[in-house]
Amino acid sequence: MLRMAYPKTYELQAKFFRGFADPSRLAILEVLRGGALTVSEIVRATGLTQSNVSNHLACLRDCGLVVTRRQGKFIYYELSDPRVEQLLRLADELLAGIAKGVYECTRYTAEERGHG
Amino acid sequence: MLRMAYPKTYELQAKFFRGFADPSRLAILEVLRGGALTVSEIVRATGLTQSNVSNHLACLRDCGLVVTRRQGKFIYYELSDPRVEQLLRLADELLAGIAKGVYECTRYTAEERGHG
């Protein structure tokens, strides 16, 4: 695939957005909007498996979307910046205004779509 | 993979964000910030191949990030909403403040990282 013909910026930005580009991670970000939670609390709140959550949290952390703090044997995760929420909200707004077409952005080769 | 244990919302939002989660698409969005362009102009401006651009444009359109209008044999693409730019700018800001950790969000299993 190669894909390295871009200024570092686009690669970086793309990775950043990929943090938001998965339903499991969005679910995690959502539950974290209520404040810091431990991994097992996140597991309970989302219904995902422990290793799955752990992997996604690592991703979110690498993307800079969450930060951690240890407390005894617990590790608390929380949103790293209020702008993370802001970005989610802005996306929600935009999406609400668009809504129609996002059914299938998959495969980015857009076959016939737009009906159940 | 299956992955359908989520309220439609997260799936939708994830797809929406995926529109932003690729360097080629970010490059396209960037050149479109200057206003509407035809496909071939976008091809020239980005250096990507025609079919590649065309595929990405289809994706961006499905995600609602761009809209099109035909003029003769040309098709003009442009950003669908000023909030698309706004979202990009907000992401830029956030990313600038974070910057450090986004080197490797790939594989989301976070091996040892953070050094060239």
Next chain:
DNA sequence: ATATAATATCATCAGATGCTGATATGATGA
């Protein structure tokens, strides 16, 4: 109709991604 320019679609394939289950690490308490 033919030729040509602009754009879209298709098949294919390498590589990335996310999930699961098992195992490893780390902290706490007996």
Next chain:
DNA sequence: TCATCATATCAGCATCTGATGATATTATAT
């Protein structure tokens, strides 16, 4: 020390994704 809870990491896999090159479509002009 051992047992246990909390979390992280790993291997394997099925799938998704993006790039390429070839072909199809659409519009214009002759």
